[in-house]
Amino acid sequence: MKRIETGIEGLFIIEPRVFDDDRGFFLESWHAAKFAAIGLDERFVQDNHSRSARGVLRGLHYQNPHPQGKLMRVVSGSVWDVAVDLRRASPTFGRCFGLELSERNHRMLWVPPGFAHGFLTLEDGTDFLYKCTEPYEPAQEHVLLWNDPALGIDWPLDGMEPILSAKDSRGAPLAACKVFD
Ligand SMILES: Cc1cn([C@H]2C[C@H](O)[C@@H](COP(=O)(O)OP(=O)(O)O[C@H]3O[C@@H](C)C(=O)[C@@H](O)[C@H]3O)O2)c(=O)[nH]c1=O
Numbered sequence: 001m002k003r004i005e006t007g008i009e010g011l012f013i014i015e016p017r018v019f020d021d022d023r024g025f026f027l028e029s030w031h032a033a034k035f036a037a038i039g040l041d042e043r044f045v046q047d048n049h050s051r052s053a054r055g056v057l058r059g060l061h062y063q064n065p066h067p068q069g070k071l072m073r074v075v076s077g078s079v080w081d082v083a084v085d086l087r088r089a090s091p092t093f094g095r096c097f098g099l100e101l102s103e104r105n106h107r108m109l110w111v112p113p114g115f116a117h118g119f120l121t122l123e124d125g126t127d128f129l130y131k132c133t134e135p136y137e138p139a140q141e142h143v144l145l146w147n148d149p150a151l152g153i154d155w156p157l158d159g160m161e162p163i164l165s166a167k168d169s170r171g172a173p174l175a176a177c178k179v180f181d
Helices: 032-037
Strands: 002-005 012-015 018-021 024-027 046-052 057-063 070-076 078-085 096-102 108-111 115-121 126-132 141-143
Touching: 057 078, 070 078, 070 096, 070 115, 078 108, 078 126, 096 108, 115 126
Parallel strands: none
Antiparallel strands: 002 012, 012 108, 018 024, 046 126, 057 115, 057 141, 070 108, 070 126, 078 096, 078 115
């Protein structure tokens, strides 16, 4: 298992060891001791699974108070996954990081508490799975606007209009967000 830094403190990529053979593959998607050894020593309280058609954009979401740390992966299809640093005291406050997570690259992204998170699905039938360190609290959930020019996220839309929930299309720009002090 490999940890890959992103240039934003606390936010990192995990490449699990994949055992391929003539039946298919095997990987450990969570192993407390092995993940702790690469710096992910967390207690998860909720696992989520969403399925989306191509072109669905979910996010950018965060909870404040009670921010969730999230460990993301994709088991079918692919996404462009994005995390935004909302920790005001961080030297990378407001910076975004994006990468592809797919059924083929098996990559995981650890997004610690204090970030907004979202993704764009690149294929039909994309299954997105994630583990959370805090339970969902709808009353504490906030939406950062996916296309706020202050973020400058280069979503790989190729001219497509994303499919958004009503909630996500009404997100707030960074300047109006309830960030983490
Ligand atoms: C996130 C969530 C939603 N729900 C319900 C609320 C709603 O009726 C329905 C769909 O919710 P949403 O539209 O918020 O689902 P979705 O847009 O997929 O929300 C998710 O987006 C990604 C980007 C994240 O980072 C996640 O933390 C989560 O916020 O599911 C739960 O019951 N538990 C949960 O943990």
